[in-house]
Every structure is written in C-alpha cells, then in structure tokens.
Amino acid sequence: MSTEPAPLLALDLTGTFAFGLNGALTAVRAARLDVVGVVVLGMITALGGGVIRDVLIDSLPPAAFLDWRYYTLAAAGGLLAFAVSRHLRRLEPAITVLDAVGLSTFAVIGASKALDAGLAVVPAMLLGVITAVGGGTIRDTLVGRIPTVLRTGLYAIPALAGAAVTVATTETGLYGLPAALGAAVCFLIRMLGLHFGINAPEPPETRPSGGGTRRHK
Amino acid sequence: MSTEPAPLLALDLTGTFAFGLNGALTAVRAARLDVVGVVVLGMITALGGGVIRDVLIDSLPPAAFLDWRYYTLAAAGGLLAFAVSRHLRRLEPAITVLDAVGLSTFAVIGASKALDAGLAVVPAMLLGVITAVGGGTIRDTLVGRIPTVLRTGLYAIPALAGAAVTVATTETGLYGLPAALGAAVCFLIRMLGLHFGINAPEPPETRPSGGGTRRHK
Amino acid sequence: MSTEPAPLLALDLTGTFAFGLNGALTAVRAARLDVVGVVVLGMITALGGGVIRDVLIDSLPPAAFLDWRYYTLAAAGGLLAFAVSRHLRRLEPAITVLDAVGLSTFAVIGASKALDAGLAVVPAMLLGVITAVGGGTIRDTLVGRIPTVLRTGLYAIPALAGAAVTVATTETGLYGLPAALGAAVCFLIRMLGLHFGINAPEPPETRPSGGGTRRHK
Incomplete structure (x- = not known):
C-alpha cells in the first residue's frame, strides 16, 4: 500500500481513474x-506516466504494481x-x-514525488x-497518433505550470496547499487553452516534407 | 549467468530464440x-519484454545483459x-x-520472476x-503497426491465463509444475483462438474517426 | 553533478547539445x-539514449536529471x-x-559507463x-517515422564500431585514448557511409505487405 499523505493519494487515485476512462x-x-485493447490502453494511459516516473526516481517496483487501488481503478x-x-x-x-x-493531478503528484526523492527543482518540474x-x-504512439503533447502547445505548458506551483509552494514550506493549488493552476490553464483555442507559436515558413507524419494524410 | 531453476531457464531460452526468429x-x-534492421528487431522482440519486466521488478541490469545466452540466442x-x-x-x-x-514461455517466466521479487498475485499476472x-x-510500434496485443483479443488473454495458472500453482506449492502447465494453457488457448478465429467483443457502433489509425488506409 | 572524468564529460555534453539541435x-x-513540441523532441533526442542506458545499468535517477548541464544544453x-x-x-x-x-560521442559514453557498471564486453557494446x-x-517513433537505426544499415554499425573500439582500448588499459578514438572511428564510418550512400545488405526478394509500414505510402 502507498505511504503518501492522504490529499496526495486522493488526487493520485482520482487522476488514475480519470485517465483510465479518458485513455480508453x-x-x-x-x-x-x-474490449481487451480498450482496457489495455485505458490502463496504459492511467498507469504509464507514474510507472515512468517511478523508474526514473528509482522507486521500484512502481506504485502502480504495489498498491492494488491503482491498477483496479485504471481497469x-x-x-x-x-x-x-x-x-x-x-x-x-x-x-x-x-x-x-x-493532467492536473499527475503533474502535482509527479513533481511532489520527485522532490521527495531528492531531485532538484527543475528536474522535479520535468x-x-x-x-x-x-x-x-504511450497510448497515442501505440494507436499511431502524433502524441497530444507534441501537437498541442497548451498541454505540456499547463502541466509545467502546475508542477512549478507545486515545487515553489513545497520549497517555501506551504505544506498541504501545493497539491490543490498546483492542480488548480494546471486545470485552469488547460481549460482556458481549450476554450479559446490558444496554441504555442509555430515555426515560421516550415515546409514539412510530410514523408513521415501521419497528420497530413 | 542466470540463477533461475533449470526448467524455467530452458523455457526462457526457448522463448528467446523463438521470439528472435519470429520478431525478425x-x-x-x-x-x-x-540485415541490421532485421536483427535489431529480432533482438528487440526477444529481449524487450524481459527487459521491461526486470526494470519494473528492480532486477537491474536486466538478465538479457548479464547472461550471454540471451543476447546470443536473440541475435x-x-x-x-x-x-x-x-x-x-x-x-x-x-x-x-x-x-x-x-508468448507462452514468457508469460510463465514473467509471472514467476515477479512472484520471486515479492509482488502480489495480480501484479505478478500483469x-x-x-x-x-x-x-x-515495441517491434510493432517501431515498424508502424498497431501492436498485436491491441488488435487481437486472444493474444493478451492466453498470456493472462498462462500467468494465472503459474501464479495459482506456485502459490499452492506445486513447485516444478507451474512452468509447464502455465505455458501449455497459454499455448493451447492461443492456437485455438488462431484456428477458430476467435476474438474478444468489440465496442458496439463505434465510428472511428480514422484520423489517427494506420489500420484503415 | 556528474563525477565522470573530464574528457568523457566534455564528449557527453557536446553530444547532448548536438543531439538536442539535431533532434529538434x-x-x-x-x-x-x-515551439513546445520542437523543444520536447530536441530534449528527448538529446537525453533519451542516456536515460535508457542509466535505467539499464541501474544508475538512477539518470544523469540527465541529476546534472543541470544535460537538460539545459538539450533545451x-x-x-x-x-x-x-x-x-x-x-x-x-x-x-x-x-x-x-x-552518435559518435554517445556510443563511446554508453560503452564506457556500461563497463564501469560492471557489464561484460558484449553487453557494454550493446x-x-x-x-x-x-x-x-524515440523521436522518430513519436513523429511517426520508421527509426533511422532500422532503415539505415550504416547507423547502428558505426555506433557498434565506436563502442567496440572503446571497449577494446579500455580493456587493454589505454586509459584516456578510448573516448577520442572510439568517437573518431564511429564518426568516420558514419560520414563515409553517408558520402558514398553505403547500406547493409537487404533481404532478397522480400515483398513487404505494406499493411503496416509508413514508408510505402
């Protein structure tokens, strides 16, 4: 079972279920x-990010395999x-x-766990x-789509903002607040970006060869 | 060199060679x-699953890099x-x-090694x-195909059945039997599924946008 | 901060910046x-190989997250x-x-770090x-291209040659030389291959089904 504090755990489990549903x-x-493919992709979407994080911060086996609530909620x-x-x-x-x-809950959890593992502030945000x-x-790659994080400017940026708020509030000792605040910031930016169709700047006068991308079929 | 018991090791090396040949x-x-691409894909198919497993159960460096028989058979x-x-x-x-x-040998080996690493029964099956x-x-993703596990219902299911038999027989102390029995169950289900063209249920009335999949070209 | 010897570190940082620029x-x-997608892909190209290596040799968290120069140069x-x-x-x-x-610098660094981690000569070359x-x-897979290593025979081979020179000179105690020599060998073979359009042998009379590859559109 997980030993993380209750507010973080609640966020983590919420995000796991949301991503399981969304991914599928x-x-x-x-x-x-x-049905197998749909459930597999739901589980990969819900658990993939946390597993990569746990591998990188050397917290193995990953929480997704140690706490039954993660894989059960994802499935x-x-x-x-x-x-x-x-x-x-x-x-x-x-x-x-x-x-x-x-996106919001996992950005906060990821940054928070990375700080706990002793990483510096910038790697924790990453x-x-x-x-x-x-x-x-991983889900997008498996079904042959260019991943959202590459196509949509306001996808990595809200996650980075949420992680940055988490890191900043944790470093300044505002314990308990970071989770909620970081997640709220990420969620707001993402929803505003979607609502107003905001995107990050694109390269000027690019003429993609098209030979390798699936977006221009 | 590997320290796993002889029957498991024999299964593991058999599966490695079979997947090396099949993957290529x-x-x-x-x-x-x-020739380089073919051999690289054979090696990735043969060693990839075991490497991911060893990373997740924190048995690093992976067996594939410690025992020369793995990479030699794969190549x-x-x-x-x-x-x-x-x-x-x-x-x-x-x-x-x-x-x-x-598929059969690796489902058994993976579940068995995960139990040895102290994982619970469901994560060991996963x-x-x-x-x-x-x-x-990984091979399918690299060559731009939707992975078999997503397209074919009776691919993950026999592996899960083989892993479940392995876990059940190991937990009840039938030592020595699990490997052969689990592998046989997986192999039989897979071959029956192929022979009769059985698939898992598909979602009703789905209209895929087609914008992202390579299967509808 | 990294504790690797100065010549290796200089090679590693050079390769990181080159791959960050190239990948983007x-x-x-x-x-x-x-801009987010471009920078993300530059960072993945620059840091991805080293992160996989550090996971496999159990040197976690990866150097890319511990030493600020890696992610800064990649970005x-x-x-x-x-x-x-x-x-x-x-x-x-x-x-x-x-x-x-x-390619040249990372083949040398990868083989060198693997030897330091206690791997045998063949796994160190791999x-x-x-x-x-x-x-x-990873970059090619994310943007939907068949990876260069699979398409181009003289891509994995120079890397293997550079790694082999590194391993051979390190094992025979020529300390200090391996880095420069291995990198030079890899670089030369790669540039000659590009200049003369040399490729590895292809399978005879293959009729690819085309159903899964993106190269024959």
Whole structure:
C-alpha cells in the first residue's frame, strides 16, 4: 500500500481513474479495438506516466504494481469506457475534462514525488510533466497518433505550470496547499487553452516534407 | 549467468530464440529493412519484454545483459530469419507457432520472476502479460503497426491465463509444475483462438474517426 | 553533478547539445509542431539514449536529471533549432553532421559507463549502441517515422564500431585514448557511409505487405 499523505493519494487515485476512462475512450475513438485493447490502453494511459516516473526516481517496483487501488481503478475506468463507448459522440466534452483532471493531478503528484526523492527543482518540474503526459503519449504512439503533447502547445505548458506551483509552494514550506493549488493552476490553464483555442507559436515558413507524419494524410 | 531453476531457464531460452526468429520474420514482412534492421528487431522482440519486466521488478541490469545466452540466442534467431527470409510465404505458419511459443514461455517466466521479487498475485499476472507481449509491442510500434496485443483479443488473454495458472500453482506449492502447465494453457488457448478465429467483443457502433489509425488506409 | 572524468564529460555534453539541435531540426522537418513540441523532441533526442542506458545499468535517477548541464544544453539546442528553423533547407548538411557527432560521442559514453557498471564486453557494446540510437529512435517513433537505426544499415554499425573500439582500448588499459578514438572511428564510418550512400545488405526478394509500414505510402 502507498505511504503518501492522504490529499496526495486522493488526487493520485482520482487522476488514475480519470485517465483510465479518458485513455480508453480516446482509444475507442482512434482505432477499432476489442474490449481487451480498450482496457489495455485505458490502463496504459492511467498507469504509464507514474510507472515512468517511478523508474526514473528509482522507486521500484512502481506504485502502480504495489498498491492494488491503482491498477483496479485504471481497469475499472477502461471497462466503464468500453461499456459507454456507444455514446462516444455525446462523451466528447467529458473526455476533454477527464484528460485535464488527469493532467492536473499527475503533474502535482509527479513533481511532489520527485522532490521527495531528492531531485532538484527543475528536474522535479520535468518529472511532473513526464508523469502527466507519459501515459497518454504511450497510448497515442501505440494507436499511431502524433502524441497530444507534441501537437498541442497548451498541454505540456499547463502541466509545467502546475508542477512549478507545486515545487515553489513545497520549497517555501506551504505544506498541504501545493497539491490543490498546483492542480488548480494546471486545470485552469488547460481549460482556458481549450476554450479559446490558444496554441504555442509555430515555426515560421516550415515546409514539412510530410514523408513521415501521419497528420497530413 | 542466470540463477533461475533449470526448467524455467530452458523455457526462457526457448522463448528467446523463438521470439528472435519470429520478431525478425515479422519485421521482414512488415517493412523493407536491411540485415541490421532485421536483427535489431529480432533482438528487440526477444529481449524487450524481459527487459521491461526486470526494470519494473528492480532486477537491474536486466538478465538479457548479464547472461550471454540471451543476447546470443536473440541475435542468432534474427540472423537465421534474415537467411531464410526469401521463403517468407512458406514460413507463415511457423511465424505464428513461434509467436505462440514465445508468448507462452514468457508469460510463465514473467509471472514467476515477479512472484520471486515479492509482488502480489495480480501484479505478478500483469507482469507475466507484460513480459509476453512487451517485445512484440515495441517491434510493432517501431515498424508502424498497431501492436498485436491491441488488435487481437486472444493474444493478451492466453498470456493472462498462462500467468494465472503459474501464479495459482506456485502459490499452492506445486513447485516444478507451474512452468509447464502455465505455458501449455497459454499455448493451447492461443492456437485455438488462431484456428477458430476467435476474438474478444468489440465496442458496439463505434465510428472511428480514422484520423489517427494506420489500420484503415 | 556528474563525477565522470573530464574528457568523457566534455564528449557527453557536446553530444547532448548536438543531439538536442539535431533532434529538434529533424522534428521541424518531419512534422509541423509548435515551439513546445520542437523543444520536447530536441530534449528527448538529446537525453533519451542516456536515460535508457542509466535505467539499464541501474544508475538512477539518470544523469540527465541529476546534472543541470544535460537538460539545459538539450533545451538550449531545441530552442536554437526553433529559432533557426526558417533556414531549414540550408541546414540539411548541418543536421547530418550534428547527428554523426551525437552518435559518435554517445556510443563511446554508453560503452564506457556500461563497463564501469560492471557489464561484460558484449553487453557494454550493446549499451553503447542503445545510448547512441535510443533518443533518435524515440523521436522518430513519436513523429511517426520508421527509426533511422532500422532503415539505415550504416547507423547502428558505426555506433557498434565506436563502442567496440572503446571497449577494446579500455580493456587493454589505454586509459584516456578510448573516448577520442572510439568517437573518431564511429564518426568516420558514419560520414563515409553517408558520402558514398553505403547500406547493409537487404533481404532478397522480400515483398513487404505494406499493411503496416509508413514508408510505402
């Protein structure tokens, strides 16, 4: 079982379920998969980022394999997604919000666990981002999509902001606050970005060869 | 050198060679690669699942890098595949059987090593599946295919069944039996599934956007 | 901070900056990405191989997260690439040379660190190759390209040659020389291969199904 403080654990489990549900729904939308494929992708989305983080901070075996709540919630999210997948079109807004919830909670957890493991502030922020975007990136790669983190400027940036708030408040001793504040900042930026369609600047006058990307088919 | 008991080690080396050969042949079939690419993909298929497992159970460096028999057999399988690749069409049945052999042995080894590392029964079963499907999943991703584990319902399920039998028989103290029995169960389910074309249920009325998948070209 | 000897560290930081710049430019060429995507891919190319190596030799957290110079140089390379990306066509030769520089330095560093970690000579050579090609392989997979290491025979081979020279000279006690010599051998073979368009042998009469590869669109 996990030994992390209760507010962090609650955030972590919330994010795991949200990403399990979101990842499986995204999988259904992107590729025609059977129930095994949908649940597998839900679990990968929910657990992938945390597993990468735990490998990098040498906290092995990863929490995802030590605490039954992680893999159970991830699988439950995936199964629920399969059950409701016939209503996919109406679920689009929910997919987006669930994704922002997972992104926000995991950015905070990742940064927080990295600080606990003794990493400096910048690597801790990077690990927050990796935790937040890792699972979805593996999922996108497996179903043949360019990962969201590469296509959407306001995806890594809110995660980085949430991780930065977590690191800053933790370093200044505001214990207990970081989790909620960091997650709220990330969630807000992500939702504002989605609402207003904001993106990061693109390279000027690029002429992609198109030979290798799946986006220009 | 490895310190695992002889029956397990024999299974492990058999699976390594089978996956080396299978992975390289699959690579030749999927994409026009030179000899280096073919051997690299054979080695990744043969060693990838075990390496992921060893990282997750914190048994580092991975067995694949400590025992020369693993990388030698994997490379030998890849080279043999390159040598016989002109007879690819006649080798189709062999590719399928070799894949089922690797899947069966690796599901048993993975679950067994995870139990030895102190993991609980469900995570041990998950690690059996990860060991069995990991290498092939990396190979498929590198050559741009949707991984078999996502497309084919009866691929993860036999691996899970083999891992479950291994865990159940090990936990009840039937030492020596688990390896053979678990592998046999996985192999049988996989071959029956292939023979009768059985698949897991698909989501109802899904309309994939097609924008991100390579299967609908 | 890193504790590796000065010549190795200098090589490592040079390779990190070269791969950060190269990876980001390759990303701009392959897919239309915003500044976040370009920098992320530059950092993945620059740091990915070393992170995989450090995971496999159990040197965790990876050097890339412990020494600020690694992630700073990787990010700087990515930002510089974004800034100059409007001159992409004129930069083609530079991209190729930067790639060969990263390949050469990382093959030497990877083999050297693996020997230090107690691995035998063949696994140490394999880890040299993995360090050299790992980051670029992740980058290519994320943007949907078949990785260079699979397509180009004279990519893994120079890395293997550089790693072999490093291992041979280290084992025979020629301390100090290995780094420069191994890197020079790898760089020369790679540049000669590019200049003369040399490739490794391909399988005879292969008829790829095309169903899974992105190269035959």
